[in-house]
Amino acid sequence: MRAVDRMIEVEDLRVYYKSVLGDYKPVDGVSFTVNANEVFGLAGESGCGKSTFVEGILRLVKPPGYIKSGKVIFKDQDLLSLKDISDLRWKEISYIPQGSMNSLNPVLRIEEQMIDAVTSHVDIAETEAREMVLSNLKEVGLPIDVARMYPHELSGGMKQRVVIAAATLLKPSLVVADEPVTALDVVVQRSIIQSIAELRDKFGMTVIFVAHDLAAHAELVDRIAIMYAGKIMEIGSVHDVFLDPLHPYSKLLIAAVPSLKKKVVKGIPGLPPSPLNWPVGCRFHPRCPQAFAKCSEELPSFEEVETGRFVACYLCR
Amino acid sequence: MDFGGKLITSTLRSLARFARGFLTYMRLNTKTMVGSVAFFSLIALAALEPSINYILLSGHSPTEMGLFERTLLPSFEHPLGTDATGRDLLSLVLAGLRFSMIIAVISGSVATLVAVSVAFLAGYKGGIYDHILRSVTDTILVIPIYPIAAIAAAYVRRIDLFTMSMFLAVLTWPWAARTIRAQILTLKEMVYVDLAKISGLSDYGIMFREILPNLLPFIVVGFGNALMGSLFIETGLRLIGLGPTEIMTLGMLVNLLINWGFLSLGRYSPIVVTTFLLVLIFVSVNLLNIGLDEVFNPRLKKVTGL
Amino acid sequence: MTNVEQSLLELENITKVFKIGGGLGLMGRRSIKALKDVSFAISGRNPIITTLVGESGSGKSTIAKLVMGLLEPTQGQILYKGRDVRLWLKNDRMTYRREVQMIFQDPYSVYNPFYRVERVLHLVVRNFGLASSSSEARNLVAESMEAMGLRPEDLLGRFPHQLSGGERQRLMLSRIFLMKPSLVVADEPVSMIDVSLRSIFLDNLLDLKKRLEMSCLYITHDLNIAHYVGDEMIVLCEGTIVETGEAESVVGDPLHPYTRLLVSSIPIPDPREKWKTSLGVEDITLKKFEAEQGCVFSNRCPHRMEICIRETPSLISLEADRQAACFLYGKEE
Numbered sequence: 043m044r045a046v047d048r049m050i051e052v053e054d055l056r057v058y059y060k061s062v063l064g065d066y067k068p069v070d071g072v073s074f075t076v077n078a079n080e081v082f083g084l085a086g087e088s089g090c091g092k093s094t095f096v097e098g099i100l101r102l103v104k105p106p107g108y109i110k111s112g113k114v115i116f117k118d119q120d121l122l123s124l125k126d127i128s129d130l131r132w133k134e135i136s137y138i139p140q141g142s143m144n145s146l147n148p149v150l151r152i153e154e155q156m157i158d159a160v161t162s163h164v165d166i167a168e169t170e171a172r173e174m175v176l177s178n179l180k181e182v183g184l185p186i187d188v189a190r191m192y193p194h195e196l197s198g199g200m201k202q203r204v205v206i207a208a209a210t211l212l213k214p215s216l217v218v219a220d221e222p223v224t225a226l227d228v229v230v231q232r233s234i235i236q237s238i239a240e241l242r243d244k245f246g247m248t249v250i251f252v253a254h255d256l257a258a259h260a261e262l263v264d265r266i267a268i269m270y271a272g273k274i275m276e277i278g279s280v281h282d283v284f285l286d287p288l289h290p291y292s293k294l295l296i297a298a299v300p301s302l303k304k305k306v307v308k309g310i311p312g313l314p315p316s317p318l319n320w321p322v323g324c325r326f327h328p329r330c331p332q333a334f335a336k337c338s339e340e341l342p343s344f345e346e347v348e349t350g351r352f353v354a355c356y357l358c359r
Numbered sequence: 360m361d362f363g364g365k366l367i368t369s370t371l372r373s374l375a376r377f378a379r380g381f382l383t384y385m386r387l388n389t390k391t392m393v394g395s396v397a398f399f400s401l402i403a404l405a406a407l408e409p410s411i412n413y414i415l416l417s418g419h420s421p422t423e424m425g426l427f428e429r430t431l432l433p434s435f436e437h438p439l440g441t442d443a444t445g446r447d448l449l450s451l452v453l454a455g456l457r458f459s460m461i462i463a464v465i466s467g468s469v470a471t472l473v474a475v476s477v478a479f480l481a482g483y484k485g486g487i488y489d490h491i492l493r494s495v496t497d498t499i500l501v502i503p504i505y506p507i508a509a510i511a512a513a514y515v516r517r518i519d520l521f522t523m524s525m526f527l528a529v530l531t532w533p534w535a536a537r538t539i540r541a542q543i544l545t546l547k548e549m550v551y552v553d554l555a556k557i558s559g560l561s562d563y564g565i566m567f568r569e570i571l572p573n574l575l576p577f578i579v580v581g582f583g584n585a586l587m588g589s590l591f592i593e594t595g596l597r598l599i600g601l602g603p604t605e606i607m608t609l610g611m612l613v614n615l616l617i618n619w620g621f622l623s624l625g626r627y628s629p630i631v632v633t634t635f636l637l638v639l640i641f642v643s644v645n646l647l648n649i650g651l652d653e654v655f656n657p658r659l660k661k662v663t664g665l
Numbered sequence: 666m667t668n669v670e671q672s673l674l675e676l677e678n679i680t681k682v683f684k685i686g687g688g689l690g691l692m693g694r695r696s697i698k699a700l701k702d703v704s705f706a707i708s709g710r711n712p713i714i715t716t717l718v719g720e721s722g723s724g725k726s727t728i729a730k731l732v733m734g735l736l737e738p739t740q741g742q743i744l745y746k747g748r749d750v751r752l753w754l755k756n757d758r759m760t761y762r763r764e765v766q767m768i769f770q771d772p773y774s775v776y777n778p779f780y781r782v783e784r785v786l787h788l789v790v791r792n793f794g795l796a797s798s799s800s801e802a803r804n805l806v807a808e809s810m811e812a813m814g815l816r817p818e819d820l821l822g823r824f825p826h827q828l829s830g831g832e833r834q835r836l837m838l839s840r841i842f843l844m845k846p847s848l849v850v851a852d853e854p855v856s857m858i859d860v861s862l863r864s865i866f867l868d869n870l871l872d873l874k875k876r877l878e879m880s881c882l883y884i885t886h887d888l889n890i891a892h893y894v895g896d897e898m899i900v901l902c903e904g905t906i907v908e909t910g911e912a913e914s915v916v917g918d919p920l921h922p923y924t925r926l927l928v929s930s931i932p933i934p935d936p937r938e939k940w941k942t943s944l945g946v947e948d949i950t951l952k953k954f955e956a957e958q959g960c961v962f963s964n965r966c967p968h969r970m971e972i973c974i975r976e977t978p979s980l981i982s983l984e985a986d987r988q989a990a991c992f993l994y995g996k997e998e
Contacts, residue, residue: 087859088830198721227720227886232930232940254860257932261939280936298861299934300889302916307893309864313829380779550769551777554785557733559762559792572779 048115049078049216049248050099055112057091057098059317060105066317068094070272072112073344074352076265078215081242081249083263083280085256085295089314090269092252093140096220100137101127116216132163136209138219143201146193152179153189156208164212174211181244182207182237199230206237210247217241218250223258235262256299260284265350268292271315271325274344277352288353291326324355332357380575390650397643401636405460408453421450422607432626439629443619448629455609456636462524462593462608463640467586469528474535474581475574479566481536482543493540496533504530508592512601520606527589534588535581542577546570576651583644590640609637671747673709673848673880674732674765678702679741681727699724700731701904701961702741704980707848707882707897709746712874714881716895716912718888718927724904725884726770729852732882733767745848763793766846770853772833776825782833783821786810786840795843809843810836813869831862838869842877849873851883855890867894888931892916900924903961906980910987920989923962960992968993 053073059066068091076082086092097103099114101121114121116135121127131137139145147155153175160171179189182203193201202222209217219238223231239262241247251263259266260280267277268291276289287293291310300307312329315321321328327337336356344354385395412421419426424444431441439448481492508530518526546552547570555569596602597610604611616622616630681700703724707715719725730736731743734754743750745765753761769775776782786806789795796802807817813835825833834854841849851870855863871894873879885891891898895912900921908921919925929940960966963973972992980988981995 087861228888228932229720229926229930231932235932236940255932256860257934260934260936261932284934284936295861296934298864300864300893301934302889302892302928302931303933307864307867309868310861311865313831314859549777550771550774553733553735553767554769554775555777555788556735557762557767558785558788559759560788569777573777 047078049076050250051075051113051115052099053113053115055095055098055114056110057094057103057107058110059107061318064318067272067320068317069098070317070320072269072272072274074267074274074277076216076248076250078248079242079246080264081238081251081262083259083266084250084252084269085254085259085266086269087254087295087314089317091272091317092269093220095269096137096218096250096252100131100135100218102137132159132209132214133212134214134216136212136214136217138205138209138217138222140220141225142205143198143225146201146204148193151190151192152196152204156189156204156211159208160211175207178207178211179204182210182240183233197230198226199233202226202230202234203237206234206241210241210245213245214247216248216250218252220252221254222251224253224255231258232261238262256284256296257301268295271320272317273325273354274352275326275354278350282351288347288351288358289326289355290330290332290357294331376572377575380572381579384576384579384651384654387654388650390646390653392650394643394646394648394650397639398647401456401640401643402460402464404453405457408457411453412450415450416447421446421454422605433628439632440626442615442629451607451612452609452629452633452636455607455612455633458520458606459590459593459608459610459637459640461520462527462606463586463590465521465524466527466531466589467582469525470532470585470589471535471578471582473528473532474539474585475578477532477536478539478543482540483547483562483566483570496536499530499533500537505592505595508596509599509601512596515603517605518603523593523603523606524589527592528585530592531585531588535578535585539574539577539581542574543570546573576655580648580651583648587641587644590637594637609633613637671709672706672744673746674882675704675706675744675747676728676731677704677742677744679704679728679731679738679743681724681731681736682739699727699904700738703728703901703904703906704741705899705906705909707880709880712878712880713896714871714874714883714894715897715899716883716885716891717899717901718885718891719901720886720927722903723901725886725901726852728901729767729850729882729884732850733765734761759793763844764847766841766844766849768834768837768841768849768851768854771857772830772837773825773857775837776833778825780824781821782823782825782828782836785836786843789840789843793844805843809839812842813839814865815839829862830858831866834858834866835869838866838873841873841879845877846879849879849881851881853885854883856885856887863890870894888916888927900927905961905977906988906990907962908987908989909980910985914985914987920983920987920994921962921991922966922968922993926965960990972996 052075055069055072056067057069059068072095084092084095094103094107097107098109099121103109109122112122116130127135153172156175156178157168157171160166160174161168176186176189180186184200184203184207188196188200188204196204206222222238223234226234235258238249238251241249251259253259263280265278266280266283268275268283268289270291276283276287276292283292284296287296294308294310297308298310310329315325315328321338323338323340324330324333324342327333330337342354342356344352346352347358385391416426424446427437427441427445427447429441429445430443431437433440437447437449439452441447442451477492477496481489511526552565552569555565560568593602593608594610597608597614600614602611612633613630616633621627621630679700680698680702683697683699685695685697707713717725717728727736731738732750734750737751745753745761750761776785783806786809787802790802790805796805810817810820815832815835820828820832820836828836837854855866858866867890870881874881883891883894892912898910898912898915899906900908900915900923902923908915908919908924915924916928919928958977959974960978963969966973970992978990978992978996980990982988983994
């Protein structure tokens with residue numbers, strides 16, 4: 043794989059939080075590569091650390107959180123070693139935070155907000171900015187009247203499209219979306235997922251799609267990473283991971299997703315561990331039906347078992 | 360009778376719950392800890408004052424004139440000296456603390472009680488009650504209280520401690536009523552209130568057992584503000600020479616000391632001590648309030664846990 | 666007296682209008698018709714789980730609150746065991762509360778943060794006189810926790826923030842076990858807990874249905890779950906019922922165009938089966954105030970006819986206990 047085909051490379055990222063009780067370690071050694079022009083899915087349940095991870099790679103971690111170690115290589119630069127990445131934001135890397143559709147400024151019209159965003163990052167005239175905004179809204183499939191409306195006049199799905207439009211105004215190479223379809227109805231969810239797919243297909247962008255809904259990942263992403271307890275358990279193409287999951291957690295997680303085909307759904311017994319006190323050895327071993335002695339002693343390393351297929355499990359050696 | 364017994368146990372249980380809630384909040388933060396320790400120490404001092412002065416003055420009242428020689432300088436028998444009428448100043452300061460605390464606490468408590476009742480009636484019952492009570496509250500809020508207080512003080516020559524506290528309470532209750540009402544409006548929409556309703560809890564049960572405990576911090580802050588508001592008005596009036604002279608509050612004492620020329624004669628210690636105690640009352644209550652605010656608005660705290 | 670089989674719960678022509686904004690009704694007051702002439706019944710013959718499926722804004726949570734008596738209908742009535750709920754609440758409030766209970770959606774805000782978690786159980790014991798002494802009460806509470814597979818020693822004395830979302834919802838099931846109601850209204854009980862913990866809750870619910878012979882009105886937006894737990898299904902669209910029938914049939918062979926849209930939009934956790942067609946822009950609606958006449962789905966329906974804009978279709982009975990409100994299946998004369 044040529045280096046230019048890699049959009050972003052994360053190496054052993056650790057994000058910790060200080061507290062009187064000790065250090066919380068929500069992201070504790072995460073490494074992966076996202077290729078250009080793909081939608082990369084990051085899946086995991088609540089508490090696995092995926093939102094903190096996103097904050098980490100985008101340098102948005104606020105005290106008492108801090109980046110303990112790691113590298114995030116984007117276009118031959120380590121983002122974590124730069125002074126700040128504000129000139130990259132919006133232009134090269136765009137971020138759609140969780141719940142952003144509810145954070146639109148309620149007292150400004152849509153076009154005003156978007157023009158504000160453009161002119162504060164790029165030095166162009168307002169008229170040019172307005173043209174950009176209007177054509178962008180059309181590209182994400184919104185009727186032109188939306189520009190003159192206020193956020194409260196729009197439905198949830200439309201607000202989410204506005205947010206996507208705003209994030210892609212300056213045609214960034216990488217878009218990071220944190221739970222963009224979680225609070226939406228199933229029909230709207232489908233159309234937003236299709237919009238995100240268009241970012242890849244029509245505009246050649248790379249997307250990191252963070253969500254806990256595995257079914258959404260199955261419909262959208264090219265490759266997927268399964269995260270649990272601050273670490274990645276498995277990475278592979280979406281076909282490989284869904285149809286032939288290697289890690290026991292991936293297997294159980296996929297079996298727990300209900301679908302109209304199956305009548306039986308199995309849960310995972312036990313509870314996720316606390317980021318203050320990760321279990322020794324493999325993080326999943328207390329709940330793993332296939333755990334054996336070594337699993338509780340030593341953390342299994344994250345290894346490439348086939349090209350592009352990574353697992354952290356002793357069963358897959 | 361069994362009913363009386365049940366009433367007593369349920370009241371005691373409620374009090375115990377409130378005490379627990381109070382301690383939970385108090386322990387959470389250094390500012391609330393320091394503030395409440397300081398405040399309760401002042402209350403203790405004020406409460407013990409009669410006994411202290413009984414011992415120091417062998418049964419005489421601290422306001423009794425001519426007990427000692429006039430305008431003595433500080434010494435071992437009179438750590439702050441004596442005033443122009445022969446009263447020991449240390450005893451007088453302690454008495455002043457007591458009177459100030461009584462006024463502050465009584466008017467603060469009455470104001471808070473009225474505020475909470477009004478807030479519940481307006482916020483929980485809503486409708487016409489809300490409209491009427493809000494008009495009343497807003498009207499009083501608009502009236503300038505210092506001029507009113509000054510006028511009242513100028514006209515009334517003799518007034519007792521209790522009546523004065525009541526008057527100050529009437530002027531200060533609306534502020535807390537507004538905040539608490541707003542909080543009640545939010546709290547009554549909480550899901551756990553719905554759960555209580557379908558679990559058979561009556562309206563009063565919901566008000567006292569579901570909503571009130573979560574109002575505690577706001578009530579404490581409201582109490583603090585009402586207390587400080589009343590004391591501030593009282594002290595302010597004293598410093599311009601208004602108010603009943605027979606009630607020897609700290610403010611009154613400062614006024615007297617200045618009139619007797621202690622400041623120009625360089626006899627600072629009594630004034631400093633009196634002022635310090637006054638300031639301490641305000642500082643301790645403020646610390647308590649700010650601390651409580653920090654607890655409920657965690658972004659004010661810089662690092663978790665501190 | 667005719668031998669009419671009494672339904673457990675019946676909604677008759679329920680309309681609910683909310684007024685929002687404005688002061689004393691002078692300026693800026695708007696009405697929102699959350700429910701428009703909704704009628705359905707839950708049979709009292711056997712314990713049954715009826716799922717009520719709808720998207721946000723469909724009015725499904727409003728139905729939950731109406732059944733529980735937390736809201737009053739603007740028009741129409743709700744009958745429990747043949748008697749108006751308003752009468753129940755006026756004359757036999759505690760009996761009604763005992764027999765009809767609810768599980769809420771948000772496992773966090775349903776607990777009063779000031780108290781320990783077991784209070785939700787003790788409250789019920791106290792108010793309904795389920796125990797004659799405090800030791801008996803404690804036993805009952807522990808038993809109901811164990812019945813739902815929870816360990817009392819793990820939960821007693823804890824505060825809500827110390828428990829996970831899944832544990833809190835299962836404790837709500839313990840509360841249901843304690844009360845043994847005839848009907849429980851579940852408002853999206855698993856939407857806020859992790860996928861891996863949902864099946865435990867759902868299996869517990871199904872178990873309760875069997876053990877307590879309890880019926881359930883299960884409200885959700887997730888068709889997968891509705892299909893998993895439901896015996897019967899009711900599909901709600903913008904305050905109107907558009908389809909009813911057996912859950913299997915409604916999902917396997919949806920009749921109403923809205924149901925078809927919903928079923929086809931469910932994401933399938935299998936990358937081989939992606940959505941075949943993509944949605945057009947017309948499928949995204951601009952929020953506007955509802956027209957008074959016409960089918961609620963007419964602005965988005967691919968089969969829209971002229972009559973659909975003029976008249977509102979009513980539920981027509983079709984074969985095998987199925988109903989659909991759509992002019993495609995004819996008109997009720």
